[in-house]
Amino acid sequence: MDSSEERAADWWPRALQGEAGAAERLVEILYPVVIRIVRNHLPRGLDEEDLAQEVFLKLFAKLGTFRGDQPMEHWVARITRNLCFDHLRKQRRRRELRCADLTEEEEQMLEVILAEEPFHRGRPDGLESCGELLAKLFCTLRPEEERVLRMLDLEGLPVKEIAAVLNWGESRIKVTAFRARRKLQEVLRQLEPGVKGNP
Amino acid sequence: MNQETERIPEEASGIWGKLVESHRETVAARGAEVPFGFALRVAARWREDRAREILQVWERVSLRAAFASSAAVLVVAGLSVFREQAMAAEEELIPVMETRAEEMEWLLL
Numbered sequence: 001m002d003s004s005e006e007r008a009a010d011w012w013p014r015a016l017q018g019e020a021g022a023a024e025r026l027v028e029i030l031y032p033v034v035i036r037i038v039r040n041h042l043p044r045g046l047d048e049e050d051l052a053q054e055v056f057l058k059l060f061a062k063l064g065t066f067r068g069d070q071p072m073e074h075w076v077a078r079i080t081r082n083l084c085f086d087h088l089r090k091q092r093r094r095r096e097l098r099c100a101d102l103t104e105e106e107e108q109m110l111e112v113i114l115a116e117e118p119f120h121r122g123r124p125d126g127l128e129s130c131g132e133l134l135a136k137l138f139c140t141l142r143p144e145e146e147r148v149l150r151m152l153d154l155e156g157l158p159v160k161e162i163a164a165v166l167n168w169g170e171s172r173i174k175v176t177a178f179r180a181r182r183k184l185q186e187v188l189r190q191l192e193p194g195v196k197g198n199p
Numbered sequence: 200m201n202q203e204t205e206r207i208p209e210e211a212s213g214i215w216g217k218l219v220e221s222h223r224e225t226v227a228a229r230g231a232e233v234p235f236g237f238a239l240r241v242a243a244r245w246r247e248d249r250a251r252e253i254l255q256v257w258e259r260v261s262l263r264a265a266f267a268s269s270a271a272v273l274v275v276a277g278l279s280v281f282r283e284q285a286m287a288a289e290e291e292l293i294p295v296m297e298t299r300a301e302e303m304e305w306l307l308l
Contacts, residue, residue, distance in 0.1 A: 023242035031238075032231035039226045049234060053241055060245040113217045130222045137218075153211045153219045154226075181215055188214040 008072045016063055027056055033073050034059075034080050040154035041084035043091050044135045051087070055080045078165070081151075088135075089143060097140050097187055106133045114192060140187050145180035152177050 008029045014022035031052070038051050059079055066075055102110070109129050134154070138146040151157045151165065152173070163170045211219045296302040 023245055024238040027238035027241050028233050031233045035231050036226070039229070040222075049237065053237070053244070056241045057244060057248065060241075061248070109221075110218075113221055114214065130218075130225050134218070134222060153215075154222060156223065181211055184215045185213050188218075192214070 008076075009068065012063060012066060012072065015060070023060065030056075030059070030072075030076050033076050037077060037080040037155065038084060039131075041081060041088065041150050042131045042135075043084070043087040044132055046087060051084070055083055058083055081165070085143075085147060088138075088146070091135070092139060092143065097136055097191070101136060102133070102191070105129050106136070109133060110188075110191065137184055137187060141180050141183060145176055145183070148173055148176045149180050149184075153181075 008026060011022050011026045011029065015026050034052050034055050035048065038048050038055065042048055042051065059076060062079065066072065106129060110133070138149070141149070147166070148162060151162045152159065157165075159170050159173050162168075162173050166173070210216070294305065296305060
């Protein structure tokens with residue numbers, strides 16, 4: 001149990017009892033956990049702060065159901081991921097991506113990445129563009145593949161932890177990730193000439 | 200885990216790997232400080248929602264209590280009407296007897 005966990009565990013009963021300032025303190029402690037997941041699972045067209053607020057309101061509404069038998073961070077992460085995936089599921093429509101579907105900014109970003117330069121440098125809006133492009137790419141995958149890759153590649157969770165979250169075997173996680181990455185490489189390879197062909 | 204799946208790399212590679220790396224760097228560059236006023240705003244919204252929920256519960260409880268009390272009043276009113284009618288009928292059946300002899304005579308009949 002780390003210090004932030006200890007503090008969250010200290011504050012949640014006080015927030016439930018309606019103690020002044022306890023809810024605010026709990027938000028401050030849990031914000032880094034929530035925002036990290038939100039940024040890695042951000043649906044298109046949604047503002048990260050709005051989604052984080054929605055997550056916190058859901059967390060507070062469910063605060064009475066938290067039994068304290070697991071670290072609060074895990075409980076918070078599970079609720080955050082589920083809410084993000086609910087939004088992502090609602091957005092799922094098409095499963096094909098062509099170069100014409102990319103915005104000028106996304107094409108530019110891909111071009112920069114293909115030239116092996118880090119995209120974010122000097123670009124404060126990098127997260128939105130990167131998130132939009134990733135969301136378009138993830139639409140070419142099956143929902144469970146997207147879920148695995150978002151946790152494994154974007155969040156950087158170890159396979160063991162993802163296996164525990166999804167209640168899957170580690171082999172299944174690895175095979176799903178392998179197939180999903182292969183599909184994405186293929187989509188990106190198809191996009192490459194179009195992107196490079198632009199002036 | 201079999202040998203084949205063990206050989207699958209856990210890290211992303213190729214163009215996808217570069218895109219992932221860019222995303223991670225962008226996320227890390229943004230930091231995780233709570234935006235100004237965010238905690239206050241969330242806590243205020245939560246308190247509003249909570250107060251609304253409590254109000255809704257009270258409304259439901261008071262509605263039920265009002266329904267139960269009006270039902271009870273109706274039952275009591277009905278019972279008292281019934282009792283009055285029964286008593287009136289009894290009065291007709293049992294005549295008023297002033298003496299013990301009259302009562303005995305009525306009983307023997």
